[in-house]
Amino acid sequence: MPYPFEYAVVNKSDERLFKEKLPHISSSIPELFRTMSIAYRSIEQRNIYGKYGGLRRDNGFETALNLLWVAMLNDKVIGIDADITTYIDTLRALCLKWYKFGNSLDACLFFGYYFYLFNSQSRFIIRDQIKDLKFLIDNANQTTQDPSILAFISPSYSSAWYQTDDGIGDKLSNIFIKSGDLSKVGLPLPGYQITFGQTYQYDLRAPHFISAEQIEKPIIQDNKVIITCPKCKQRCRGTKFEHIEMTCPKCSQKWAQHI
Ligand SMILES: [Zn+2]
Numbered sequence: 001m002p003y004p005f006e007y008a009v010v011n012k013s014d015e016r017l018f019k020e021k022l023p024h025i026s027s028s029i030p031e032l033f034r035t036m037s038i039a040y041r042s043i044e045q046r047n048i049y050g051k052y053g054g055l056r057r058d059n060g061f062e063t064a065l066n067l068l069w070v071a072m073l074n075d076k077v078i079g080i081d082a083d084i085t086t087y088i089d090t091l092r093a094l095c096l097k098w099y100k101f102g103n104s105l106d107a108c109l110f111f112g113y114y115f116y117l118f119n120s121q122s123r124f125i126i127r128d129q130i131k132d133l134k135f136l137i138d139n140a141n142q143t144t145q146d147p148s149i150l151a152f153i154s155p156s157y158s159s160a161w162y163q164t165d166d167g168i169g170d171k172l173s174n175i176f177i178k179s180g181d182l183s184k185v186g187l188p189l190p191g192y193q194i195t196f197g198q199t200y201q202y203d204l205r206a207p208h209f210i211s212a213e214q215i216e217k218p219i220i221q222d223n224k225v226i227i228t229c230p231k232c233k234q235r236c237r238g239t240k241f242e243h244i245e246m247t248c249p250k251c252s253q254k255w256a257q258h259i
Pocket residue numbers: 229230231232233234248249250251252253
Protein backbone atom coordinates (compact mmCIF):
# COMPACT_ATOMS: atom_id res chain seq x y z
CA MET A 1 0.00 0.00 0.00
CA PRO A 2 1.45 3.39 -0.90
CA TYR A 3 1.97 5.92 1.86
CA PRO A 4 -0.68 8.68 1.80
CA PHE A 5 1.86 11.36 0.92
CA GLU A 6 3.84 9.20 -1.48
CA TYR A 7 2.55 10.31 -4.86
CA ALA A 8 3.33 13.95 -4.74
CA VAL A 9 3.55 16.19 -7.76
CA VAL A 10 7.07 17.37 -8.44
CA ASN A 11 7.21 21.01 -9.29
CA LYS A 12 10.53 22.05 -10.82
CA SER A 13 9.98 25.80 -10.53
CA ASP A 14 9.10 25.28 -6.87
CA GLU A 15 12.40 23.48 -6.42
CA ARG A 16 14.36 26.33 -8.01
CA LEU A 17 12.64 28.88 -5.79
CA PHE A 18 13.24 26.74 -2.70
CA LYS A 19 16.97 26.60 -3.39
CA GLU A 20 17.16 30.29 -4.12
CA LYS A 21 15.15 31.45 -1.10
CA LEU A 22 16.43 28.90 1.40
CA PRO A 23 20.13 28.50 0.54
CA HIS A 24 21.30 27.26 3.97
CA ILE A 25 18.55 24.68 4.27
CA SER A 26 19.09 23.51 0.68
CA SER A 27 22.73 22.83 1.37
CA SER A 28 22.14 21.05 4.72
CA ILE A 29 19.04 18.99 4.02
CA PRO A 30 20.66 16.45 1.61
CA GLU A 31 22.91 15.23 4.43
CA LEU A 32 19.93 14.86 6.76
CA PHE A 33 18.11 12.83 4.09
CA ARG A 34 21.19 10.65 3.56
CA THR A 35 21.45 9.80 7.26
CA MET A 36 17.70 9.28 7.65
CA SER A 37 17.58 6.87 4.77
CA ILE A 38 20.47 4.81 6.21
CA ALA A 39 18.76 4.85 9.59
CA TYR A 40 15.55 3.61 7.98
CA ARG A 41 17.38 0.70 6.38
CA SER A 42 18.78 -0.25 9.75
CA ILE A 43 15.21 -0.48 11.10
CA GLU A 44 14.21 -2.63 8.13
CA GLN A 45 17.13 -4.98 8.73
CA ARG A 46 16.02 -5.35 12.29
CA ASN A 47 12.62 -6.38 10.98
CA ILE A 48 14.11 -8.90 8.55
CA TYR A 49 16.12 -10.66 11.24
CA GLY A 50 13.30 -10.37 13.73
CA LYS A 51 15.36 -8.97 16.51
CA TYR A 52 15.86 -5.58 17.97
CA GLY A 53 19.19 -4.14 16.94
CA GLY A 54 18.47 -0.60 17.96
CA LEU A 55 19.08 2.39 15.81
CA ARG A 56 22.45 3.07 14.38
CA ARG A 57 23.77 6.05 16.26
CA ASP A 58 26.96 6.34 14.23
CA ASN A 59 25.51 7.56 10.97
CA GLY A 60 25.58 11.26 11.70
CA PHE A 61 21.82 11.73 11.95
CA GLU A 62 21.95 13.87 15.07
CA THR A 63 24.75 16.03 13.71
CA ALA A 64 22.85 16.54 10.46
CA LEU A 65 19.78 17.49 12.46
CA ASN A 66 21.76 20.05 14.45
CA LEU A 67 23.19 21.57 11.29
CA LEU A 68 19.75 21.81 9.77
CA TRP A 69 18.45 23.57 12.87
CA VAL A 70 21.20 26.19 12.43
CA ALA A 71 20.34 26.44 8.71
CA MET A 72 16.70 27.03 9.61
CA LEU A 73 17.77 29.92 11.84
CA ASN A 74 20.00 31.33 9.11
CA ASP A 75 17.22 31.17 6.54
CA LYS A 76 14.91 32.68 9.18
CA VAL A 77 12.15 30.07 8.97
CA ILE A 78 12.23 29.75 12.76
CA GLY A 79 13.57 31.96 15.52
CA ILE A 80 15.98 30.77 18.17
CA ASP A 81 13.22 30.82 20.79
CA ALA A 82 10.78 28.80 18.70
CA ASP A 83 9.14 26.12 20.81
CA ILE A 84 9.88 22.50 20.11
CA THR A 85 6.51 21.84 18.46
CA THR A 86 6.95 24.70 16.00
CA TYR A 87 10.47 23.56 15.21
CA ILE A 88 9.51 19.92 14.54
CA ASP A 89 6.46 20.94 12.52
CA THR A 90 8.51 23.33 10.37
CA LEU A 91 11.11 20.60 9.88
CA ARG A 92 8.31 18.25 8.85
CA ALA A 93 7.05 20.75 6.25
CA LEU A 94 10.58 21.21 4.86
CA CYS A 95 11.22 17.46 4.66
CA LEU A 96 7.90 16.87 2.91
CA LYS A 97 8.76 19.60 0.42
CA TRP A 98 12.24 18.19 -0.15
CA TYR A 99 10.75 14.73 -0.71
CA LYS A 100 8.43 16.20 -3.35
CA PHE A 101 11.47 17.35 -5.30
CA GLY A 102 12.23 13.68 -5.92
CA ASN A 103 14.21 12.74 -2.80
CA SER A 104 14.27 9.60 -0.67
CA LEU A 105 11.04 8.06 0.58
CA ASP A 106 13.02 5.98 3.11
CA ALA A 107 14.28 9.21 4.67
CA CYS A 108 10.68 10.38 5.17
CA LEU A 109 9.72 7.04 6.68
CA PHE A 110 12.51 7.44 9.20
CA PHE A 111 11.22 10.93 9.95
CA GLY A 112 7.85 9.26 10.65
CA TYR A 113 9.42 6.61 12.83
CA TYR A 114 11.46 9.09 14.81
CA PHE A 115 9.10 12.03 15.15
CA TYR A 116 5.65 10.40 15.20
CA LEU A 117 6.13 6.88 16.58
CA PHE A 118 8.74 7.91 19.14
CA ASN A 119 7.40 11.41 19.57
CA SER A 120 8.07 11.87 23.27
CA GLN A 121 11.56 10.37 23.15
CA SER A 122 12.57 12.40 20.10
CA ARG A 123 11.23 15.62 21.60
CA PHE A 124 13.31 14.97 24.66
CA ILE A 125 16.48 14.38 22.64
CA ILE A 126 15.89 17.41 20.43
CA ARG A 127 15.18 19.67 23.37
CA ASP A 128 18.47 18.62 24.92
CA GLN A 129 20.45 19.12 21.72
CA ILE A 130 19.03 22.57 21.11
CA LYS A 131 19.80 23.60 24.66
CA ASP A 132 23.45 22.73 24.04
CA LEU A 133 23.57 24.62 20.74
CA LYS A 134 21.62 27.69 21.73
CA PHE A 135 24.35 29.57 23.52
CA LEU A 136 26.58 29.33 20.43
CA ILE A 137 24.23 31.45 18.40
CA ASP A 138 23.02 34.90 19.16
CA ASN A 139 20.61 37.35 17.74
CA ALA A 140 18.64 34.93 15.60
CA ASN A 141 15.13 35.55 16.69
CA GLN A 142 13.88 37.31 13.61
CA THR A 143 11.77 35.26 11.21
CA THR A 144 11.06 35.92 7.57
CA GLN A 145 7.99 37.73 6.23
CA ASP A 146 8.68 36.67 2.64
CA PRO A 147 5.38 35.17 1.41
CA SER A 148 7.11 32.73 -0.94
CA ILE A 149 9.12 31.28 1.95
CA LEU A 150 6.08 31.21 4.22
CA ALA A 151 4.29 29.22 1.52
CA PHE A 152 6.97 26.52 1.72
CA ILE A 153 6.36 25.99 5.41
CA SER A 154 2.60 26.58 5.51
CA PRO A 155 0.70 23.76 7.23
CA SER A 156 -0.56 20.90 5.07
CA TYR A 157 -3.51 20.40 7.41
CA SER A 158 -6.29 22.55 8.79
CA SER A 159 -7.50 23.06 12.33
CA ALA A 160 -10.96 21.69 11.59
CA TRP A 161 -11.12 17.97 12.29
CA TYR A 162 -14.02 15.53 12.55
CA GLN A 163 -14.34 12.33 14.46
CA THR A 164 -15.87 9.07 13.27
CA ASP A 165 -15.96 5.60 14.81
CA ASP A 166 -12.83 4.74 12.82
CA GLY A 167 -10.64 7.75 13.46
CA ILE A 168 -10.13 11.46 12.93
CA GLY A 169 -10.13 13.32 9.62
CA ASP A 170 -9.31 16.79 8.36
CA LYS A 171 -12.35 18.56 6.86
CA LEU A 172 -10.22 20.56 4.44
CA SER A 173 -7.83 17.89 3.15
CA ASN A 174 -8.03 14.13 2.71
CA ILE A 175 -5.85 13.38 5.73
CA PHE A 176 -7.48 10.67 7.84
CA ILE A 177 -5.87 9.06 10.86
CA LYS A 178 -7.17 5.68 12.01
CA SER A 179 -8.05 5.23 15.70
CA GLY A 180 -5.21 2.77 16.28
CA ASP A 181 -2.71 5.35 15.04
CA LEU A 182 -3.81 7.88 17.64
CA SER A 183 -2.99 8.04 21.28
CA LYS A 184 -5.20 10.03 23.63
CA VAL A 185 -3.40 12.45 25.90
CA GLY A 186 -4.66 14.66 28.72
CA LEU A 187 -1.66 16.86 29.46
CA PRO A 188 -0.52 19.52 28.86
CA LEU A 189 -3.45 19.87 26.48
CA PRO A 190 -6.24 17.32 25.95
CA GLY A 191 -6.18 15.80 22.49
CA TYR A 192 -4.59 13.14 20.37
CA GLN A 193 -0.98 12.38 19.62
CA ILE A 194 -0.55 10.95 16.12
CA THR A 195 1.81 7.99 16.40
CA PHE A 196 0.93 5.74 13.41
CA GLY A 197 1.56 3.01 15.99
CA GLN A 198 -0.83 0.50 14.47
CA THR A 199 -0.60 0.81 10.70
CA TYR A 200 2.86 2.44 10.39
CA GLN A 201 1.37 4.23 7.37
CA TYR A 202 3.18 7.46 8.17
CA ASP A 203 1.60 10.53 6.62
CA LEU A 204 4.02 13.44 6.67
CA ARG A 205 1.20 15.82 5.83
CA ALA A 206 -0.31 15.27 9.29
CA PRO A 207 0.50 17.23 12.45
CA HIS A 208 1.90 15.40 15.46
CA PHE A 209 -0.89 16.47 17.73
CA ILE A 210 -4.55 17.45 17.35
CA SER A 211 -6.11 19.23 20.30
CA ALA A 212 -9.55 18.08 21.46
CA GLU A 213 -11.09 21.49 20.81
CA GLN A 214 -10.26 21.20 17.09
CA ILE A 215 -12.20 17.94 16.77
CA GLU A 216 -15.93 17.80 16.15
CA LYS A 217 -18.12 14.79 16.73
CA PRO A 218 -21.12 15.24 14.42
CA ILE A 219 -24.58 15.37 15.95
CA ILE A 220 -26.81 12.79 14.30
CA GLN A 221 -30.60 12.96 14.59
CA ASP A 222 -32.83 10.58 12.65
CA ASN A 223 -31.38 10.74 9.19
CA LYS A 224 -29.87 14.19 9.57
CA VAL A 225 -26.47 15.33 10.62
CA ILE A 226 -25.37 18.65 12.10
CA ILE A 227 -21.78 19.67 11.44
CA THR A 228 -19.84 22.91 11.70
CA CYS A 229 -18.41 24.86 8.77
CA PRO A 230 -14.59 24.78 8.99
CA LYS A 231 -14.41 28.41 7.89
CA CYS A 232 -17.16 30.47 9.52
CA LYS A 233 -18.32 27.97 12.18
CA GLN A 234 -21.93 28.06 10.96
CA ARG A 235 -23.82 24.93 12.06
CA CYS A 236 -24.91 23.14 8.90
CA ARG A 237 -27.56 20.49 8.48
CA GLY A 238 -27.40 17.72 5.95
CA THR A 239 -28.70 14.28 5.14
CA LYS A 240 -26.67 11.55 6.75
CA PHE A 241 -24.49 9.54 4.38
CA GLU A 242 -21.31 7.67 5.04
CA HIS A 243 -19.47 10.29 3.01
CA ILE A 244 -20.97 13.74 2.67
CA GLU A 245 -20.07 16.85 0.76
CA MET A 246 -21.29 20.10 2.22
CA THR A 247 -21.53 23.69 1.06
CA CYS A 248 -21.94 26.19 3.86
CA PRO A 249 -25.12 28.27 3.29
CA LYS A 250 -23.51 31.29 4.96
CA CYS A 251 -19.99 31.51 3.46
CA SER A 252 -20.14 28.96 0.60
CA GLN A 253 -17.12 27.04 1.90
CA LYS A 254 -17.15 23.50 0.54
CA TRP A 255 -15.84 20.50 2.40
CA ALA A 256 -16.20 16.74 2.57
CA GLN A 257 -16.17 14.34 5.47
CA HIS A 258 -17.04 10.82 6.56
CA ILE A 259 -19.76 10.28 9.12
ZN1 LIG B 1 -19.24 28.83 6.46
